[in-house]
Amino acid sequence: MPSQEKKNTLDSSLSLSKSLMGAPLGTVAQKSHNDSNIKGPNSSSSSSSSSQYHCSSFGDKDIIDDYELAQRKAAEAAWRRYQAVEWLQKMMDQGASESYLLPKQPTEEEFSLALRNGLILCNVLNKVNPGAISKVVENPILTIQSADGAAQSAIQYFENMRNFLVVVGNMKLLTFEASDLEKGGSSAKVVDCILCLKGYHEWKEAGGIGVWRYGGTVKITSLQKESSSSLSLICSSESTDESIDDSVSSNEYDQQILEFLHLSSDILLEESKAADALTFLFDRFGLELLRTYLTDRNGFDQTPLNTMLIDAVLRKVVHDFTRLLTLHGNQSLKGDLDSVSKAEFIKAISKYLKQRIRGDSNDFSKLCICGGKSGEIQVTSCHNGNYLERLDHQQKLIEELKSAFQVSSADSKQVISNWEGEVKRLEHHIQGLEVTSSSYHKVLEENRLLYNQVQDLKGSIRVYCRVRPFLPGQVSGQSTVDYIGENGNIMIMNPHKQGKDARRVFSFNTVFGTNVTQEEVFADTQPLIRSVLDGFNVCIFAYGQTGSGKTYTMSGPDISTEGRWGVNYRALRDLFEISKSRIDFVSYEVSVQMIEIYNEQVRDLLVTDGSNKRYPQVLSF
Numbered sequence: 001m002p003s004q005e006k007k008n009t010l011d012s013s014l015s016l017s018k019s020l021m022g023a024p025l026g027t028v029a030q031k032s033h034n035d036s037n038i039k040g041p042n043s044s045s046s047s048s049s050s051s052q053y054h055c056s057s058f059g060d061k062d063i064i065d066d067y068e069l070a071q072r073k074a075a076e077a078a079w080r081r082y083q084a085v086e087w088l089q090k091m092m093d094q095g096a097s098e099s100y101l102l103p104k105q106p107t108e109e110e111f112s113l114a115l116r117n118g119l120i121l122c123n124v125l126n127k128v129n130p131g132a133i134s135k136v137v138e139n140p141i142l143t144i145q146s147a148d149g150a151a152q153s154a155i156q157y158f159e160n161m162r163n164f165l166v167v168v169g170n171m172k173l174l175t176f177e178a179s180d181l182e183k184g185g186s187s188a189k190v191v192d193c194i195l196c197l198k199g200y201h202e203w204k205e206a207g208g209i210g211v212w213r214y215g216g217t218v219k220i221t222s223l224q225k226e227s228s229s230s231l232s233l234i235c236s237s238e239s240t241d242e243s244i245d246d247s248v249s250s251n252e253y254d255q256q257i258l259e260f261l262h263l264s265s266d267i268l269l270e271e272s273k274a275a276d277a278l279t280f281l282f283d284r285f286g287l288e289l290l291r292t293y294l295t296d297r298n299g300f301d302q303t304p305l306n307t308m309l310i311d312a313v314l315r316k317v318v319h320d321f322t323r324l325l326t327l328h329g330n331q332s333l334k335g336d337l338d339s340v341s342k343a344e345f346i347k348a349i350s351k352y353l354k355q356r357i358r359g360d361s362n363d364f365s366k367l368c369i370c371g372g373k374s375g376e377i378q379v380t381s382c383h384n385g386n387y388l389e390r391l392d393h394q395q396k397l398i399e400e401l402k403s404a405f406q407v408s409s410a411d412s413k414q415v416i417s418n419w420e421g422e423v424k425r426l427e428h429h430i431q432g433l434e435v436t437s438s439s440y441h442k443v444l445e446e447n448r449l450l451y452n453q454v455q456d457l458k459g460s461i462r463v464y465c466r467v468r469p470f471l472p473g474q475v476s477g478q479s480t481v482d483y484i485g486e487n488g489n490i491m492i493m494n495p496h497k498q499g500k501d502a503r504r505v506f507s508f509n510t511v512f513g514t515n516v517t518q519e520e521v522f523a524d525t526q527p528l529i530r531s532v533l534d535g536f537n538v539c540i541f542a543y544g545q546t547g548s549g550k551t552y553t554m555s556g557p558d559i560s561t562e563g564r565w566g567v568n569y570r571a572l573r574d575l576f577e578i579s580k581s582r583i584d585f586v587s588y589e590v591s592v593q594m595i596e597i598y599n600e601q602v603r604d605l606l607v608t609d610g611s612n613k614r615y616p617q618v619l620s621f
């Protein structure tokens with residue numbers, strides 16, 4: 001038993017894959033070891049292709065007898081030969097003379113003998129691929145064939161067989177050696193070739209989905225390469241097996257499985273190549289599926305990973321997958337799963353995979369993740385429903401956004417158009433303002449010139465006279481001012497003289513009496529300040545004897561009170577206000593110099609070291 005178990009473990013990939021394809025669902029382990037009859041692949045009571053790799057279910061202790069094994073192999077080979085013959089006869093014209101040489105259930109010898117001249121093979125191949133062999137050498141006398149295997153004609157034998165093998169080889173189908181039809185040759189290879197041709201023919205008849213390739217392993221290039229689904233994500237994210245090609249999309253996997261199922265339902269592959277093909281598929285899908293299941297099932301942690309366990313898990317996978325297919329609407333799988341035939345199962349899987357390729361479902365991926373738990377499968381279905389709802393909702397939102405965007409775009413265009421109109425109006429307005437401004441400056445210049453001409457006309461040198469009142473505490477005697485006229489005349493009286501010399505009249509621009517305020521004194525000089533800012537030189541100074549009131553008039557008795565400011569402060573205030581009002585188009589530089597002329601000596605009052613050095617302080621605005 002240990003050695004048997006070891007063998008089964010080594011062959012586990014074949015056993016698992018073949019169980020899935022070659023036997024009625026759920027009946028592999030229980031029935032195959034009892035079946036030694038030759039039956040067709042759709043028979044509900046047999047599983048000949050899986051029997052030689054069969055492993056036991058839990059608790060069984062099967063011992064496979066070598067004799068029984070050999071018997072089964074022979075039976076299987078015969079059954080496959082009959083299948084090949086059945087197809088050849090079907091393809092040939094039933095009335096053709098060649099068909100008489102090919103019994104329905106020939107022995108190996110009869111089989112080889114009938115095909116040795118290549119006539120049947122060439123004619124059938126030409127029906128599969130019209131014109132594939134342009135010239136088939138016909139045999140005029142076919143009623144008798146020598147039993148020793150000699151061909152009727154060496155030329156015919158050579159030409160027909162060579163042409164057949166060349167064409168078959170070019171078609172990438174299974175081929176064989178011409179010597180396989182001789183005594184001691186392997187007629188099984190010829191059978192493989194014919195069944196392979198049969199599969200190709202039926203694939204072609206079915207519309208030729210995908211690309212037919214066959215060369216040791218089944219490698220079918222998918223035509224669908226657009227979308228990817230979560231199955232490939234599972235393979236790439238969870239698998240540590242570097243042999244798995246992450247670049248292959250889920251759809252390609254689906255397409256490959258689909259086409260392999262198509263193949264497996266049509267032909268039985270040559271053993272060694274079938275093993276390669278199944279190992280390939282098992283490595284791609286079975287191992288990942290098995291690993292996912294074992295990872296998800298904690299109950300298997302302490303269980304040795306032998307064939308029985310793997311077989312049991314795989315059967316559970318098939319069972320769960322069948323439930324998934326049932327949930328997915330495969331009515332044919334409803335009822336007793338054990339009674340589902342291989343053909344029905346393949347049909348259901350094909351339908352499901354086609355749906356997956358179209359993007360209708362990704363339940364199989366979820367099955368892999370959840371380990372086949374039915375509750376989670378239903379949740380997955382719900383998720384798919386929600387997903388579709390969300391998709392619809394998002395599409396609606398996108399449509400709304402599109403329409404909102406179009407409205408916004410139209411609004412934006414309208415706003416831009418309005419702004420462009422506004423900008424044009426502003427440009428026009430600015431041009432008008434520029435013209436107006438230019439005119440204004442011209443007028444301003446003219447005004448300035450006229451203003452200063454007026455000032456000149458009024459006199460470039462103006463002399464004013466201000467009469468100081470008696471100071472507090474002074475004895476109020478007779479004032480020397482006899483009369484102040486309106487036109488700037490003042491009459492001074494000299495009491496010490498008599499007659500005509502006692503009164504003298506002096507003329508000024510204006511004479512200010514004792515009651516005149518500081519503001520009234522400054523008002524007549526104020527226009528001269530504007531002339532300073534227009535570039536004219538102006539000088540205002542006070543002249544008079546000590547105590548006559550020069551400081552009072554020019555500075556004022558109290559600078560803290562604005563109303564009592566003298567001419568200097570008022571002139572400077574006006575000077576800075578006017579310069580500030582013109583700051584946008586004129587820059588003024590103001591400098592101050594304070595000097596004292598006393599006893600014909602000039603002293604700079606701003607020098608702090610006590611010397612007479614002039615040190616004007618310059619202020620910029």
Ligand SMILES: Nc1ncnc2c1ncn2[C@@H]1O[C@H](COP(=O)(O)OP(=O)(O)OP(=O)(O)O)[C@@H](O)[C@H]1O
Binds near residue numbers: 469471514545547552
């Ligand atoms: N118009 C006036 N009204 C009232 N008080 C005045 C007037 N003018 C001058 N005074 C007063 O007369 C006094 C002498 O005036 P102020 O000092 O201005 O004379 P001054 O000519 O500057 O003398 P000095 O040449 O010696 O400096 C001050 O007390 C001043 O307040």
